[in-house]
Amino acid sequence: MIKLYGAALSPYYNKVKIALLEKGVNFQEILTAPSQQEELLAKSPMGKIPFVEVGGHAMAESSVILEWLEDAYPTASLLPPTPNGRAHARQLSAMLDLYVLMPALPLYRHWLFGSPLEAGAIEAARQQVTRGVAACAQLLDYGPWACGEDFSSADISAACILPALEQMSKALLGEDITAGFPDREAYLQRLSGRRSVNRTWSEREAALTAFRARQQQ
Known part of the structure; x- marks a missing residue:
């Protein structure tokens, strides 16, 4: 069984979780915080989450884990069937990670943990x-999913990034910094219809509620 290490408050962790659920793979979630302790560094060399362990072999970095899942479980593909389509999904997923989530991480960490800005x-x-x-809007090709007919890794990235940043920015800034994402509400409604996404969103909200309660103790 695949062991998934991390926490539901991490968009990167949720990317891997949705992919595992979509592929119908048995996995065990193990709540783990980022750490520079030797035991964790042996499995995730930068001390980051998420990482997975499969038969004693550990892998880190969410994009790498998703690529491994495609190789290991190709029949439930999370990429379109053509080379151009697959490149399209990979490009949009990477741009969401690099140019939407990454710049917002200092604000996200401040909102969650009170990290200084x-x-x-x-x-x-x-x-x-x-x-x-x-930039991401230029690549969208709703049909009904972000890259056309096929639910893909690009949709997984969007599902993990857009709601998290909306919640954070509304609380911190009084506005949704992702509001310019085209047809955002209708797209998120379609995403909520995926059982994998709906479950992950629900479990993230439960984890956030429990985390805030611990902060107030």
């Missing part, structure tokens, strides 16, 4: 995320 961090994140959303 550098001067100008909020405005910088707002501008970079807005630009990233506009």
Whole structure:
């Protein structure tokens, strides 16, 4: 059985979780925080989450894990069937990660953990995320999914990033910094109809509620 290490508050963790659910793979979730302890570094060399363990072999980095899942479980593919379609999904997924989620991470960590923000961090994140959303919009091809007819890794990235950043930015800034994502509400409604996404969203909300309760103790 695959062991998935991490926490439901991490969009990267949820990417892997949705992929596992979509593929119908048996897996065990093991709540794990990022760490620089030797035991964790032996499995995730940068001390990051998520990582998986399969038959004693560990793999880190969510994009790498998703690629491994495609190789290991190809019959329930999370990529379109053609080379161009697969490249399209990979490109959009990478752009969502790099240019929408990554610039917002300082704000996300501040919202969750109270991590300090550098001067100008909020405005910088707002501008970079807005630009990233506009760039991603050029690649969208709803049909009904982000890259056409096939639910793909690009949809998984969107499912994990857009709601998390909406919740964070509304609480922190009073606005949704991902609001420029085209047909956003209708698309999120379609995503909510996927059992894998709906379950992951529900379990993330439960984890957030429990985390906030512990913070207040």
